[in-house]
Amino acid sequence: MATLPTPQQLIASRPAFPKENWMDIKPDFKPGSFCYPAQKQTMELLHMPNPHEWNPADEDWNLPENWEQILIDAFEERLKKHRSLKLFMDICVRCGACADKCHFFLGTNDPKNMPVMRAELLRSLYRKDHTMLGKILGKKVGARGWDKDVVKELFSYAYQCTECRRCSLYCPYGIDTAEITAIVRELLHEVGLGIHWIMDPVKNCNITGNHLGIKPHSFVEIVEMLADDCEEVCGIRPKTPFNEKGHEILFITPSGDVFADPGVYTFMGYLMLFHELGLDYTLSTYASEGGNFGSFTTFNMAKKLNAKMYAEAERLGSKWILGGECGHMWRVINQYMDTYNGPAPAHMMDVPTSPITGTQFTNAKSTKMVHITEFTADLIKHNKLKLDPSRNDHLITTFHDSCNPARGMGLLDEPRAVLKAVCNNFVEMPEKTIREHTFCCGAGSGLNTEEIMELRMRSGMPRGNALRYVQQKYGVNHMACVCAIDRATLPPLANYWAPGVSVSGVHELVANALVMTGEKKRTMDLRQEDLPNVDGGDE
Amino acid sequence: MTMLEVFREHKQNVCAAWVELVLSTYSLDTKGFLRTKNDPFLNPVGDITRLCAGCLYDAMAGEDIDAAKLKDALERLVKLRAVQVFTASEALGIFYAFKSVVRSTLLPLMEKSGLTAAYLEAESRIDTLALMAFDMYAKDREVVLENRVNEIKNQHAQLLRWAQTVDGSPVGGSGKTKL
Numbered sequence: 228m229a230t231l232p233t234p235q236q237l238i239a240s241r242p243a244f245p246k247e248n249w250m251d252i253k254p255d256f257k258p259g260s261f262c263y264p265a266q267k268q269t270m271e272l273l274h275m276p277n278p279h280e281w282n283p284a285d286e287d288w289n290l291p292e293n294w295e296q297i298l299i300d301a302f303e304e305r306l307k308k309h310r311s312l313k314l315f316m317d318i319c320v321r322c323g324a325c326a327d328k329c330h331f332f333l334g335t336n337d338p339k340n341m342p343v344m345r346a347e348l349l350r351s352l353y354r355k356d357h358t359m360l361g362k363i364l365g366k367k368v369g370a371r372g373w374d375k376d377v378v379k380e381l382f383s384y385a386y387q388c389t390e391c392r393r394c395s396l397y398c399p400y401g402i403d404t405a406e407i408t409a410i411v412r413e414l415l416h417e418v419g420l421g422i423h424w425i426m427d428p429v430k431n432c433n434i435t436g437n438h439l440g441i442k443p444h445s446f447v448e449i450v451e452m453l454a455d456d457c458e459e460v461c462g463i464r465p466k467t468p469f470n471e472k473g474h475e476i477l478f479i480t481p482s483g484d485v486f487a488d489p490g491v492y493t494f495m496g497y498l499m500l501f502h503e504l505g506l507d508y509t510l511s512t513y514a515s516e517g518g519n520f521g522s523f524t525t526f527n528m529a530k531k532l533n534a535k536m537y538a539e540a541e542r543l544g545s546k547w548i549l550g551g552e553c554g555h556m557w558r559v560i561n562q563y564m565d566t567y568n569g570p571a572p573a574h575m576m577d578v579p580t581s582p583i584t585g586t587q588f589t590n591a592k593s594t595k596m597v598h599i600t601e602f603t604a605d606l607i608k609h610n611k612l613k614l615d616p617s618r619n620d621h622l623i624t625t626f627h628d629s630c631n632p633a634r635g636m637g638l639l640d641e642p643r644a645v646l647k648a649v650c651n652n653f654v655e656m657p658e659k660t661i662r663e664h665t666f667c668c669g670a671g672s673g674l675n676t677e678e679i680m681e682l683r684m685r686s687g688m689p690r691g692n693a694l695r696y697v698q699q700k701y702g703v704n705h706m707a708c709v710c711a712i713d714r715a716t717l718p719p720l721a722n723y724w725a726p727g728v729s730v731s732g733v734h735e736l737v738a739n740a741l742v743m744t745g746e747k748k749r750t751m752d753l754r755q756e757d758l759p760n761v762d763g764g765d766e
Numbered sequence: 767m768t769m770l771e772v773f774r775e776h777k778q779n780v781c782a783a784w785v786e787l788v789l790s791t792y793s794l795d796t797k798g799f800l801r802t803k804n805d806p807f808l809n810p811v812g813d814i815t816r817l818c819a820g821c822l823y824d825a826m827a828g829e830d831i832d833a834a835k836l837k838d839a840l841e842r843l844v845k846l847r848a849v850q851v852f853t854a855s856e857a858l859g860i861f862y863a864f865k866s867v868v869r870s871t872l873l874p875l876m877e878k879s880g881l882t883a884a885y886l887e888a889e890s891r892i893d894t895l896a897l898m899a900f901d902m903y904a905k906d907r908e909v910v911l912e913n914r915v916n917e918i919k920n921q922h923a924q925l926l927r928w929a930q931t932v933d934g935s936p937v938g939g940s941g942k943t944k945l
């Protein structure tokens with residue numbers, strides 16, 4: 228009889244990670260662990276370099292003939308262009324402070340998901356071509372040249388990084404691995420490698436203005452349906468001004484909130500709030516996507532997609548821009564917009580100012596864009612909203628700091644101030660997992676695609692673990708966030724790690740609590756579910 | 767010594783050996799971190815594994831253990847392994863390996879004390895625990911798939927509602943816009 232392996236032998240079948248030469252471990256492309264490739268046609272339409280058919284699961288990725296030279300040149304060009312990249316390549320002392328800070332590492336326990344190693348994948352190539360020691364000693368000093376497996380490895384790990392920047396918070400030198408990932412993705416694009424879930428929205432945003440490519444007239448109709456739903460809930464149909472010239476404010480938010488559950492309820496929240504305030508604003512079908520999918524691909528694409536914000540403000544004559552709850556939209560606005568497309572059009576207000584309270588948002592002086600939770604927190608502080616937080620009493624809510632607003636722009640207190648004003652039951656998750664230390668939803672930066680659900684569940688584990696803790700300890704049954712991608716990625720994460728916790732944007736809860744002038748008696752929340760704490764509700 | 771006394775005496779070393787075994791299913795480079803860092807939020811894998819070890823052991827030994835606590839500890843570890851690039855046998859084989867560890871450490875001692883029959887009963891409880899883990903694993907994998915389906919639906923939920931109002935739509939229509 229053949230000898231069967233013991234349980235120990237069975238479970239230990241994973242190959243050990245060699246201490247010395249990590250370079251010898253080849254990446255593995257199992258279904259569920261990689262994103263579908265971008266379509267050739269999409270890449271052609273966008274004039275991306277070297278569009279071609281390929282599949283990560285195949286041995287041959289059909290790279291262009293001179294792929295190696297393309298990559299060497301492209302890397303050199305980036306090193307010249309971005310001083311920060313060269314610094315990041317040179318100054319890491321491998322202290323390891325970042326090593327265990329990445330949610331991908333914590334969830335997968337794959338050493339190459341330690342930020343220091345993720346960067347090392349590129350740094351090893353840098354050493355070979357750009358340092359004397361590397362040129363001479365090669366592998367001995369951790370230098371290596373390009374080969375096709377290296378390209379595959381870069382692809383694998385650049386798309387196992389959500390560019391969340393948690394690691395950079397702990398690096399004594401401020402090395403930002405997210406920026407390194409961004410560069411690696413750019414390099415891969417030079418040889419025609421991109422992923423479908425990013426490039427398809429990029430194409431759609433590029434052509435029609437929103438990530439699903441819905442035509443302007445249909446986009447308006449969809450928003451009008453949401454206004455109808457608002458009326459159903461509160462008896463008032465909010466205005467839906469589109470493409471109107473001469474309003475003070477242009478409102479831009481991610482289009483995910485127009486199309487996707489549960490984001491639509493956040494959008495309804497905006498409509499109701501603006502209506503109640505009588506805000507002088509317009510929406511736009513041209514700038515109908517706040518999210519910048521370009522920022523997951525290349526700097527140039529991010530710049531291009533960002534440009535329409537100012538272009539539309541100029542066309543419509545808006546004085547300043549109010550921005551909705553989004554993640555990477557704010558990273559781009561806060562960190563890059565000025566250099567990409569600034570200065571803002573000359574006709575815009577010097578300092579965006581709330582027409583309701585007169586507060587000047589000096590932090591937005593250069594970009595002219597104010598975050599909606601800053602705007603609403605200011606309204607609440609000045610007592611400008613009538614609120615009945617007891618309508619949210621059936622919720623014990625916590626708050627997930629989305630990486631980009633938290634670490635990319637320091638938006639930590641405003642959403643909390645708003646939440647506490649509209650909900651009586653608010654509980655924080657453990658200290659080391661919130662605010663600037665927040666754990667990513669595990670699927671940002673274009674990784675919220677369903678084919679890698681399994682990978683997302685492991686990268687989302689640290690967040691899910693903290694959520695489960697407050698669920699069990701304090702009975703938390705809701706998690707609010709200020710990011711449209713989170714509103715898509717957190718429901719499956721919660722469903723897996725802390726089933727029973729629902730997810731919403733902050734302004735959904737605001738509108739639930741908002742007492743509007745002339746409204747009918749509220750018996751339903753924005754999801755048209757009975758409000759249990761109201762007479763005539765379920766209880 | 768009673769059986770429980772023998773079990774209690776060896777809890778720490780058996781659990782430690784098993785935790786070591788589970789952690790060795792991860793890459794060598796990360797094992798040090800998993801073993802040394804003790805924080806439920808900053809090293810969840812280490813924490814979940816250690817916690818489960820204690821609960822498993824007590825349940826196996828026949829201690830009076832809170833069923834909900836046991837289920838929770840087991841569930842967390844299974845959930846983790848269900849999405850960590852393991853085959854089903856790699857993910858759940860750890861419970862059979864638990865049996866091997868227990869047997870090699872405790873069976874000789876139990877035999878010496880004439881407690882073999884009682885020991886075998888305890889060992890059978892590991893089988894029960896492994897079966898519970900099987901159910902959990904199957905459910906977890908289903909949730910992953912369910913998440914995929916739900917996500918596709920949710921992504922276009924409002925679009926679908928709108929499409930239903932459009933004239934000529936395959937999902938009905940009230941004659942508003944022509945597509």
Ligand code: SF4
Nearest residue numbers: 319321322323325398
């Ligand atoms: S913390 Fe900074 S210096 Fe230390 S290993 Fe990480 S990237 Fe390098």
Ligand code: SF4
Nearest residue numbers: 329388389391392394
């Ligand atoms: S940016 Fe975030 S995902 Fe990327 S390596 Fe750092 S911690 Fe990990």
